Amino acid sequence: MVNSYVCFDLETTGLSPEKDEIIEIGAVKVEEGKVIERFSRFVKPDQPISPMVTALTGISNDMVADAGPTDQTIYDFLYFCGEYPVVGHNLMFDYRFTYRYAKKYYMDFQKEGLDTLKIARKVLPDLPSKSLENLCSHYGIVNSSAHRAYHDALATAKLYQTLKYYFGTSEEKLFTAAPLVWKQKKIQPATKRQKEYLKELAKYHKIDINSDLETLTRSEASRMIDKILFQHGRMERQRGSWPVKK
Structure with a gap:
């Protein structure tokens, strides 16, 4: 059962890891259920952020204008992750983007991980929506700034801990990290x-x-x-x- 991990979330300009871009990375490092380190960085995309994305995330072109070099940000994030398994909500979405960026800059992001969305689908089959927002509401987890990477990462970590508390004993296999596999098109x-x-x-x-x-x-x-x-x-x-x- 995974008790120490890095929980992360991205904000992006769209849904395609092949053509869209990362605009924010947020993460928390958790050891034995306690947050010990935090990561939050903007990433400046090659193309301007659309008004629709700004409306959804609250991230504007002005906010990313002074972001550091993208390759350095990716390096720093991968260093932050270290050898820890990763946790996320709909994890493969964020993993694909990060994997593609890492490969672009000749870095490696081969990880094991757990997806709170997959866990929720197994243990809460009758809950109408398994979105992060709805699951947080279901368990009374406060997310002070939804659709911002760091706050969503922190909320996901709290969700993982809550799911593990209620179902870790009866569904132990769901809380075991597995290799993340994605072949870029x-x-x-x-x-x-x-x-x-x-x-x-x-x-x-x-x-x-x-x-x-x-x-x-x-x-x-x-x-x-x-x-x-x-x-x-x-x-x-x-x-x-x-x-x-x-």
């Missing part, structure tokens, strides 16, 4: 035709793409094409070619 570069089409669209509509076409992935190029077509419309075809608008 292979990133496919944009096709030659996608890059040519983007150049044609930019020339036709007289717009700047503001991206290095050679570094785009296939999905990024597809989204960019869709955005241009939505905002500016299609090109009118004349005699089998794409004419430049005058």
